[in-house]
Amino acid sequence: MKLMQLYASLKSELQAIEDQMALTVTSDLPLLSETSLHLLKAGGKRIRPVLVLLAGKFGDYSLETLKKVAVPLELIHMATLVHDDVIDDADTRRGQLTVKSKWDNRIAMFTGDYIYAKALTVVTDLEQPRIHQILSGTIVQVCIGEMEQIRDFFNVDQSVRNYLRRIRRKTALLIAISCQLGAVATGAPAAISSALYRFGYNLGMNFQIMDDLLDLCGTEKAIGKPPGSDLRQGNITLPVLYALQEDALRGRLLAEIEAIKAGDGRSDSSAAVKLVRSSRGIREAERMADRYIAKALRALDTLPDIPAKRNLADIARFVAKRSY
Amino acid sequence: MKLMQLYASLKSELQAIEDQMALTVTSDLPLLSETSLHLLKAGGKRIRPVLVLLAGKFGDYSLETLKKVAVPLELIHMATLVHDDVIDDADTRRGQLTVKSKWDNRIAMFTGDYIYAKALTVVTDLEQPRIHQILSGTIVQVCIGEMEQIRDFFNVDQSVRNYLRRIRRKTALLIAISCQLGAVATGAPAAISSALYRFGYNLGMNFQIMDDLLDLCGTEKAIGKPPGSDLRQGNITLPVLYALQEDALRGRLLAEIEAIKAGDGRSDSSAAVKLVRSSRGIREAERMADRYIAKALRALDTLPDIPAKRNLADIARFVAKRSY
Numbered sequence: 001m002k003l004m005q006l007y008a009s010l011k012s013e014l015q016a017i018e019d020q021m022a023l024t025v026t027s028d029l030p031l032l033s034e035t036s037l038h039l040l041k042a043g044g045k046r047i048r049p050v051l052v053l054l055a056g057k058f059g060d061y062s063l064e065t066l067k068k069v070a071v072p073l074e075l076i077h078m079a080t081l082v083h084d085d086v087i088d089d090a091d092t093r094r095g096q097l098t099v100k101s102k103w104d105n106r107i108a109m110f111t112g113d114y115i116y117a118k119a120l121t122v123v124t125d126l127e128q129p130r131i132h133q134i135l136s137g138t139i140v141q142v143c144i145g146e147m148e149q150i151r152d153f154f155n156v157d158q159s160v161r162n163y164l165r166r167i168r169r170k171t172a173l174l175i176a177i178s179c180q181l182g183a184v185a186t187g188a189p190a191a192i193s194s195a196l197y198r199f200g201y202n203l204g205m206n207f208q209i210m211d212d213l214l215d216l217c218g219t220e221k222a223i224g225k226p227p228g229s230d231l232r233q234g235n236i237t238l239p240v241l242y243a244l245q246e247d248a249l250r251g252r253l254l255a256e257i258e259a260i261k262a263g264d265g266r267s268d269s270s271a272a273v274k275l276v277r278s279s280r281g282i283r284e285a286e287r288m289a290d291r292y293i294a295k296a297l298r299a300l301d302t303l304p305d306i307p308a309k310r311n312l313a314d315i316a317r318f319v320a321k322r323s324y
Numbered sequence: 325m326k327l328m329q330l331y332a333s334l335k336s337e338l339q340a341i342e343d344q345m346a347l348t349v350t351s352d353l354p355l356l357s358e359t360s361l362h363l364l365k366a367g368g369k370r371i372r373p374v375l376v377l378l379a380g381k382f383g384d385y386s387l388e389t390l391k392k393v394a395v396p397l398e399l400i401h402m403a404t405l406v407h408d409d410v411i412d413d414a415d416t417r418r419g420q421l422t423v424k425s426k427w428d429n430r431i432a433m434f435t436g437d438y439i440y441a442k443a444l445t446v447v448t449d450l451e452q453p454r455i456h457q458i459l460s461g462t463i464v465q466v467c468i469g470e471m472e473q474i475r476d477f478f479n480v481d482q483s484v485r486n487y488l489r490r491i492r493r494k495t496a497l498l499i500a501i502s503c504q505l506g507a508v509a510t511g512a513p514a515a516i517s518s519a520l521y522r523f524g525y526n527l528g529m530n531f532q533i534m535d536d537l538l539d540l541c542g543t544e545k546a547i548g549k550p551p552g553s554d555l556r557q558g559n560i561t562l563p564v565l566y567a568l569q570e571d572a573l574r575g576r577l578l579a580e581i582e583a584i585k586a587g588d589g590r591s592d593s594s595a596a597v598k599l600v601r602s603s604r605g606i607r608e609a610e611r612m613a614d615r616y617i618a619k620a621l622r623a624l625d626t627l628p629d630i631p632a633k634r635n636l637a638d639i640a641r642f643v644a645k646r647s648y
């Protein structure tokens with residue numbers, strides 16, 4: 001089944017989730033509804049809701065229950081995006097003005113806080129303490145990941161392990177628990193929810209590495225912003241770390257990164273991007289991404305053979321595809 | 325019993341809460357522990373933990389249980405302070421540099437997010453869904469209140485009702501549920517937890533009005549910053565709204581507020597402060613504050629006559645005292 005068909009087959013469920021998200025962030029304060037809905041309207045792949053729905057097929061499927069997992073997870077993801085845009089000083093996301101750009105930083109901060117708080121009111125309808133524990137523990141990890149990213153800006157001496165730990169927190173865990181909680185909420189056996197967690201975790205790791213590769217190798221049209229924006233911001237990603245390990249390149253790449261840093265974000269990163277592209281870094285990062293996808297697919301092995309299992313595999317293969 | 329004695333009698337419990345707060349925010353990321361503990365070390369009245377402990381006396385008192393309410397409530401309060409300081413561009417709080425000032429805005433934003441998320445991991449230990457529902461619903465209101473405050477900056481046409489609704493959300497509700505949840509967590513009857521909620525709500529309303537009065541009438545030494553900082557920021561508080569109702573003053577006060585606004589926060593608000601002090605606004609705001617304290621004390625009437633009841637009344641009378 002192609003991915004488009006999968007989305008089509010989940011259309012009414014995804015619409016119900018979309019409606020619930022809009023309803024959740026609507027408040028009697030027009031400004032907050034406006035900033036929140038602005039974000040919602042920008043759309044997105046809604047990968048977390050899709051994973052929640054598919055994971056729910058392994059338990060006692062109930063859209064009402066799954067909505068109470070999918071809506072908060074996607075809203076929490078959105079809240080982190082709003083705060084990220086403040087940090088990154090980003091003007092556009094998904095082709096739309098960011099909240100911080102259309103309004104201002106302080107409005108973006110409280111919009112993020114608000115969406116996040118609203119997300120929690122939805123999940124508290126579910127009376128399984130374990131769900132709340134998993135969710136709040138994961139949010140803590142996401143925050144630590146965000147902070148690690150700030151700490152590691154322009155740190156050219158960080159290890160690959162460092163990078164992996166950071167993207168695990170920043171990205172992979174929320175995708176992992178999207179799979180896990182869909183199963184937990186619908187009462188699937190523990191063995192199934194942990195296999196789904198492992199699937200989501202490895203998928204999330206691949207997802208972030210691919211995203212970081214795209215920022216270096218994609219066209220401006222495909223990325224929606226000029227390539228190399230991670231580097232401009234000081235975010236040293238996996239391909240760059242690998243490139244820095246090449247003796248023939250290291251000196252020049254360090255000098256370029258130093259120049260970007262000195263330029264305080266306004267510098268051009270295209271020379272650095274070119275160096276990384278010419279290095280083995282791209283190939284090695286791709287190999288790492290492939291390993292995660294292989295692990296994700298292996299995590300599915302023990303799952304019962306229902307259509308959702310094949311759908312998850314399709315998603316993994318799609319995410320892993322190079323779009324540059 | 326004097327307030328000092330009350331704090332002394334709760335010393336070991338408050339210390340246990342303090343320790344748990346420090347433990348909760350400590351992470352394996354030194355930067356985050358540092359920013360969070362920086363805030364913790366600045367101290368504070370810990371009014372929310374005190375209220376939680378006293379409310380717990382009306383139920384089946386358990387420090388272990390009450391800690392899981394008091395620690396998150398105080399941490400959530402702290403998280404909002406960190407975000408507030410970003411918005412207010414505040415350099416000091418309680419005589420210490422703010423996180424945004426000692427580090428920077430983006431670190432302050434994620435420190436707030438992190439403390440908030442950590443707070444939630446503590447409360448998820450409690451398996452009463454109602455607690456989570458009350459807490460998350462209140463946090464939403466706090467966020468809406470913060471946003472209303474931004475929206476209403478320099479809005480001289482807002483009504484008193486507007487102001488009261490905003491401080492209800494921004495301040496009073498979190499104090500209300502400190503009382504309520506202490507009772508709910510220890511299994512006190514519903515009539516008791518709602519009486520305690522009403523007590524806390526009215527106490528919180530008084531608390532914010534007194535705080536707003538202090539900002540206008542206090543000395544720089546008592547406030548820790550020059551008087552009139554609310555006005556400098558554009559925050560139109562109750563005494564100012566009342567002063568604006570005086571025909572003889574309105575024109576001059578409007579002109580002063582307009583000048584502050586034009587000065588973009590750098591203006592001197594002392595002339596406006598002087599006008600408000602000379603108005604009936606101070607007296608009327610004090611009367612409103614007194615009414616809330618009377619209501620708070622009345623809410624205690626139906627409670628069983630245990631020492632904690634007198635302690636709560638002492639707190640109310642103390643909070644209501646003018647310190648200017």
